Amino acid sequence: MTLLECRGVTKAFGSLVALKEVDLALEEGETLGIIGPNGAGKSTLFNAIAGLLPLTAGDVHYRGRRISGLPTHAVCRLGIAKTFQIPQLFPRLTVLENVMIGALYGGGEGLGKARGAAADWLGFVGLADRGGLPAATLTVSERRRLDLARVLATGATVLLLDENMAGLTQKEMEAALTLLRAVRERGKSLVVIEHVMRAIVGxxxxxxxxxxxxxxxxxxxxxxxxxxxxxxAYLGEAYA
Ligand SMILES: Nc1ncnc2c1ncn2[C@@H]1O[C@H](COP(=O)(O)OP(=O)(O)O)[C@@H](O)[C@H]1O
Ligand SMILES: [Mg+2]
Incomplete structure (x- = not known):
């Protein structure tokens, strides 16, 4: 079954056309990689899908229903959540509170339920022992995992991950890939923007x-x- 579908998605910022008639389909259980040079429109595509930017033309469907035009919280509650290229954490809130916000945003459940879900997902991403620390104290790789826990806590089925492995060492990247495979086993469908080809191939x-x-x-x-x-596109004419 096709979960997510973009048809002719076009986004102009004034005279700059950041996306030109992009078609995309994501099947249930699938992981779709998105690559392209800097400025290619990758993050804009995620913002367009997630309802953060109005489209210039085209539309986005989720499970056959048109979602373009819906506000981002409505898109999230239907089942699509995204991370940002630069993690938008609340630095002074604790790690656990940051994940609770994801749970509340996605489900609107009570605080107790949100806390339980947040603790579960923190354990899943390997941050169980960091829950009480301010988010600002985390390392880069821990922030990436916190970001992942936040989108997981929303309960969304489709996760849009914008360079979630950027800035990781080789070893951290291998761990991140293992974690993403575990995410897939939880029934999530993924769209991942990555620069590192090894990560995409993996x-x-x-x-x-x-x-x-x-x-x-x-x-x-x-x-x-x-x-x-x-x-x-990546290396110039001479290499092709
Ligand atoms: N909010 C915005 N306003 C104006 N221009 C933007 C905005 N967001 C992105 N752009 C431009 O759109 C193009 C695509 O950007 P982006 O989607 O961030 O690329 P990528 O993620 O592939 O590196 C770039 O030229 C960028 O400067
Ligand atoms: Mg980007």
């Missing part, structure tokens, strides 16, 4: 490549990375 079933707001390739990770159009 997690994505399919990859979509954006360049200057346009989809220039889509397919199996290994195929896409050998596509001359893709190589040219």
């Amino acid at each position: 997690i994505a079933d399919r990859v979509l490549v954006l360049n200057y707001g346009e989809k220039i390739a889509e397919g199996h990770p290994h195929e896409v990375m050998q596509d001359p159009t893709v190589i040219k």
Whole structure:
């Protein structure tokens, strides 16, 4: 079953067209990777799906229902949650409170239930012993895991992860990939933006490549990375 579908999604910022008629489909249980050079429109696509930006043209559907035009909290409650390229944590709140906010935002349940769900997801991402600390005290890799716990706590089925592995060491990245595989086993469907090709190959079933707001390739990770159009977009004409 197709969970998420973008049809002809176009977003202009004044004269800059950040997304041009992008089509995307995410099947249940699938992990879709999104790659592309800086400024390609990747984060804009996530913002458009999550209801943070009004579209210029096109529309977004979730489980067959049109969601474009809905506010972001409504999109989240239907089942789509995103992380930000730079984690938007509440630095002075505790790690546990940050995750509770995710639970409250996604479900609107009472505080007690939110606290329980938050503690469960903190354990899941390996931060059980950090719950009482201010979020500002976490390391980069711990912040990434906290960010993941927050979107998981919303209860969403589709998670949009914007460079959740950026800035990690090789070892931390391997741990992050293992964690994302565990997330998938919890029945989540993922769309992941990543720069590190190893990360994409390690997690994505399919990859979509954006360049200057346009989809220039889509397919199996290994195929896409050998596509001359893709190589040219990344490295320039000489390499293609
Ligand atoms: N809110 C905004 N207002 C104006 N321009 C924006 C805004 N958000 C993104 N852009 C522009 O849209 C283009 C795509 O940006 P972005 O989606 O962040 O790229 P990526 O995530 O692929 O690096 C860039 O040229 C960027 O400067
Ligand atoms: Mg980005």
